[in-house]
Amino acid sequence: MTDRAPRRTTLQKLLSRFHFGITLFAVALSGITILLAGITAMRGYADRNIELAAQLGAYGVEPALVFNDPQAAREGLKPLMKIPGIAHLRVLDDRGHPLVEWRSPTEDPAPVLTRIFFPEPFAMTVRRNGSAIGTIEVWGDSTTLTDYVRIGMLAGLACLLITALGTIALARRFEYELVKPLNEIATVAHDVRLHRRFDKRVTSLSIAELDRLGGDINALLDELEGWQGHMEDERAVLAHRAAHDPLTTMPNRSAFDEQLKRRLEAAAQQHHRFALLFIDVDNFKAVNDGFGHAAGDAVLVAMATQIKAALRSGDFAARIGGDEFVVIIDPIDPTVLPAALVERIRASVAEPIALPGGQHHGTAISVGAALYPDDGRDAAALLTAADAAMYADKLRHRS
Amino acid sequence: MLASLFLIGAVFATPQMSVQAASQTIVENSSDGMTRAVNRMLGGIITYVRWPDGRAAAPRTMCLVGTPRLTASIAPDIPGERRVIVRRTTAGGAMTGGGCDILFLGRMPGDERRRLIEWVRGEPTLTITDDDPACRTGAMFCLARKPAGLSFSVNLDAIGRGPLRVDPRVLKIGGADGGAS
Numbered sequence: 199m200t201d202r203a204p205r206r207t208t209l210q211k212l213l214s215r216f217h218f219g220i221t222l223f224a225v226a227l228s229g230i231t232i233l234l235a236g237i238t239a240m241r242g243y244a245d246r247n248i249e250l251a252a253q254l255g256a257y258g259v260e261p262a263l264v265f266n267d268p269q270a271a272r273e274g275l276k277p278l279m280k281i282p283g284i285a286h287l288r289v290l291d292d293r294g295h296p297l298v299e300w301r302s303p304t305e306d307p308a309p310v311l312t313r314i315f316f317p318e319p320f321a322m323t324v325r326r327n328g329s330a331i332g333t334i335e336v337w338g339d340s341t342t343l344t345d346y347v348r349i350g351m352l353a354g355l356a357c358l359l360i361t362a363l364g365t366i367a368l369a370r371r372f373e374y375e376l377v378k379p380l381n382e383i384a385t386v387a388h389d390v391r392l393h394r395r396f397d398k399r400v401t402s403l404s405i406a407e408l409d410r411l412g413g414d415i416n417a418l419l420d421e422l423e424g425w426q427g428h429m430e431d432e433r434a435v436l437a438h439r440a441a442h443d444p445l446t447t448m449p450n451r452s453a454f455d456e457q458l459k460r461r462l463e464a465a466a467q468q469h470h471r472f473a474l475l476f477i478d479v480d481n482f483k484a485v486n487d488g489f490g491h492a493a494g495d496a497v498l499v500a501m502a503t504q505i506k507a508a509l510r511s512g513d514f515a516a517r518i519g520g521d522e523f524v525v526i527i528d529p530i531d532p533t534v535l536p537a538a539l540v541e542r543i544r545a546s547v548a549e550p551i552a553l554p555g556g557q558h559h560g561t562a563i564s565v566g567a568a569l570y571p572d573d574g575r576d577a578a579a580l581l582t583a584a585d586a587a588m589y590a591d592k593l594r595h596r597s
Numbered sequence: 598m599l600a601s602l603f604l605i606g607a608v609f610a611t612p613q614m615s616v617q618a619a620s621q622t623i624v625e626n627s628s629d630g631m632t633r634a635v636n637r638m639l640g641g642i643i644t645y646v647r648w649p650d651g652r653a654a655a656p657r658t659m660c661l662v663g664t665p666r667l668t669a670s671i672a673p674d675i676p677g678e679r680r681v682i683v684r685r686t687t688a689g690g691a692m693t694g695g696g697c698d699i700l701f702l703g704r705m706p707g708d709e710r711r712r713l714i715e716w717v718r719g720e721p722t723l724t725i726t727d728d729d730p731a732c733r734t735g736a737m738f739c740l741a742r743k744p745a746g747l748s749f750s751v752n753l754d755a756i757g758r759g760p761l762r763v764d765p766r767v768l769k770i771g772g773a774d775g776g777a778s
Binding site: 258273328331 | 641678679749769
């Protein structure tokens, strides 16, 4: 694959990525919204907490301010020191001098949050009978907020995890539902293309669009299968026509050559004998001239029928010329002589043949035999030997 | 009585008994610093006391009996419009004349003091003394000079017997020392 080839991804991966993105976005959005809303609410509570603390402190330190008593003021602030989220307390008297001051011993966990949410102290004037006798100042810190933010973050993360897992599972399920039928269609198409399995069909699918696609593919396959069958029939007919003689339906010369070549190879490998017989109809020209071509054809058809009837199933007969036939007797018993074979064939065609005109014609044939391997080891030698034997036989008939 | 005081004090100011947690007003370093501190403390105590007649803003009469020890000029310093009228009188005058909302007991003979305390029991009268640092003779509030400044103690027993109502925060400030000593 070159660098320029486009990078392909699977539908499943694509869907998975898409789903995950959407889920992450939704969860993050809701999580941040909840967190922000929570922080706002918490800030409200923290402010209220500090205000209440200041009120409590004002009530507690009021007599101390009246009596100008720092010890009592510290006592009055005691309840506030136990409230979480308070960093610093200060009580000022009516002239603005600090009476008592307290700082929380615990460290501020998040000074940044404190600076953002509690930049200034909450100051409350302490009044006695309507006149101001002092001020209490309360600084908040981020303790309560950090707890909330920490728990909120953890809960948010847990929610994110659960939602992500749930959505991934749902996406998987969706992908499975979608990808499975697509895969099925792809498998069928692949099988048909690669293995010519035209009988394969897409099964019924649960998704309407894909089912329609599958149906169309099935219809296409039906047509393809029809064409394929038709073409195979045509080809068989053509092949038969090319290898056979249309008149006698016997194999023709080219089919015989092929057959002889195959038999020679088999015999050479298995070391057995076979015989090649050359048959020629005597005075065939006279039949044609005396009784017409229809009569000649009838003689040829009858000859072919009689030769075929005389053969065993493993033997082979062909018409290789106008009135010339060849026969391969394969295999033959070693004890059988060629003369016996010749006589058997001659006997099989001895009966008179009925001609279309109603007459009967007694046909005589000349037969020549050649044996493999005795008379030759290749096609040309065997044919020559058989041809020569047939001519010798013909000459004997004429003399 | 001491035991009960101790108990009540313990109830009010639980764990800090050993500390000198009583009121410890800072006294300024000037010639009339003590006078101002005493008057401010008196004013503070008076503002945290409620008389049963329910008139919070009504002017109150303070009857001064005996010789005050901490300052010669007793004039409670009260923020706002409330007023306190100070009237010098004798023990007999205070008991017969009536009209005393507050009784300030300076230095006086012991039997006279006892009679006054006896008489005042059950009356809507606030008793304050500056001649009893240990606060044992029956006055409700006792002012005392301490090394660090001026302080007051509370006699919860005396307050509990009378019909006056005192703000618990003040009791708490003054209670610990009064009970502990």
